[in-house]
Amino acid sequence: MSCRESQRLFSRYLDERASERERAALDAHVAGCARCRAELARWLVPSRALRALGAAPPPDGLAENSWRAAFAAASRAPSFEEGFVWAARRIAAAGALTAALVWIGLFWRGPGLDSDSGSSAGDAALAELASAPDVTEVAMSLWAAEPAAEAASEAMPERTVDGE
Amino acid sequence: MTREALRTANQESEDLAAVAVRARAGEAEGFRELVALSLPRIYRLARRIVADSDEADDVVQETYIRAWARIGELRDPTAAAAWLSRIARNAARDRLRWWKRRPRAAFDETSPALLDLVAQGQRGPLPDEALASAQVRAEVAAHVAALPDKHRVVLLLREVDGMSYEEIAEALGIAIGTVESRLHRARAALARRLARLAREETRP
Numbered sequence: 330m331s332c333r334e335s336q337r338l339f340s341r342y343l344d345e346r347a348s349e350r351e352r353a354a355l356d357a358h359v360a361g362c363a364r365c366r367a368e369l370a371r372w373l374v375p376s377r378a379l380r381a382l383g384a385a386p387p388p389d390g391l392a393e394n395s396w397r398a399a400f401a402a403a404s405r406a407p408s409f410e411e412g413f414v415w416a417a418r419r420i421a422a423a424g425a426l427t428a429a430l431v432w433i434g435l436f437w438r439g440p441g442l443d444s445d446s447g448s449s450a451g452d453a454a455l456a457e458l459a460s461a462p463d464v465t466e467v468a469m470s471l472w473a474a475e476p477a478a479e480a481a482s483e484a485m486p487e488r489t490v491d492g493e
Numbered sequence: 494m495t496r497e498a499l500r501t502a503n504q505e506s507e508d509l510a511a512v513a514v515r516a517r518a519g520e521a522e523g524f525r526e527l528v529a530l531s532l533p534r535i536y537r538l539a540r541r542i543v544a545d546s547d548e549a550d551d552v553v554q555e556t557y558i559r560a561w562a563r564i565g566e567l568r569d570p571t572a573a574a575a576w577l578s579r580i581a582r583n584a585a586r587d588r589l590r591w592w593k594r595r596p597r598a599a600f601d602e603t604s605p606a607l608l609d610l611v612a613q614g615q616r617g618p619l620p621d622e623a624l625a626s627a628q629v630r631a632e633v634a635a636h637v638a639a640l641p642d643k644h645r646v647v648l649l650l651r652e653v654d655g656m657s658y659e660e661i662a663e664a665l666g667i668a669i670g671t672v673e674s675r676l677h678r679a680r681a682a683l684a685r686r687l688a689r690l691a692r693e694e695t696r697p
Contacts, residue, residue, distance in 0.1 A: 340676050340677035372680050380652050382653050396524060
């Protein structure tokens, strides 16, 4: 066995994964080779020192803290159904607001456009404006609808946790 | 792995699979038992990856938060250990991305106690008391901290935690041959560092 071959076996030798034949050949080589004996000592010492450290067990209470944290996080996170309701509500609100703005843009004539003429068309436009809902009212009515939807989603059952 | 160790590992795996089935059905008590059974291996893995016990606690908690949130994604309960290990690795890496921005402790480039032990090791058996001394622990810890992460983690799981090649492969999601090659490279790197320090010490 050459020095290179013996050093290729060092790691498996330390882990007792070398075969009987490999182990015997390595022992024989190291016994007669000072260079490989010194090299093996440099592999062996850190390995033995690390094994002497010993594994630290998980700290007390880590298991309980972990499952408590998991259950708490799950109770905070929205379920799929809740997420779906939330998204649908916002899409509906955005659609209604867009429709209201389009309607206002198409039919609303601002004051002054026809006022100079004093025509009956101008009066009709003003009358229409007076009867049209204000944009603020449209927005307020949409937001006012939200608490009812939230109350409905809160009434939905959440994932329950025994003992929580 | 000895026959007894293999039997214990198989029993642990079966127990874990049984509680994983209950947890997957949404049973809180099943999840509590899953945490209790898997905690030692998840803690070891987290601790070795982040190399800090406080950070490891946070990684463990994050692992189980993610696991409970995605318990429905666990398709094969017999692979619960590998599934949890994968979540733990990702949680640890997320933590490291933030943590690596912090400065690391300066490395002391002297190792008199280890070099003494190397000299003794060439002559005969190594004394246990010397191996367990505070000075040797500090010196070897400093050398290990300087290794690349993927080599350091495998080395510590093997040497300190006493995990088998098979357990390390499962925990890290790598092949057994990769475990073997990383261990070889980690040990070779430590030996090279000690050889260099020995040369520097003998230089006039």
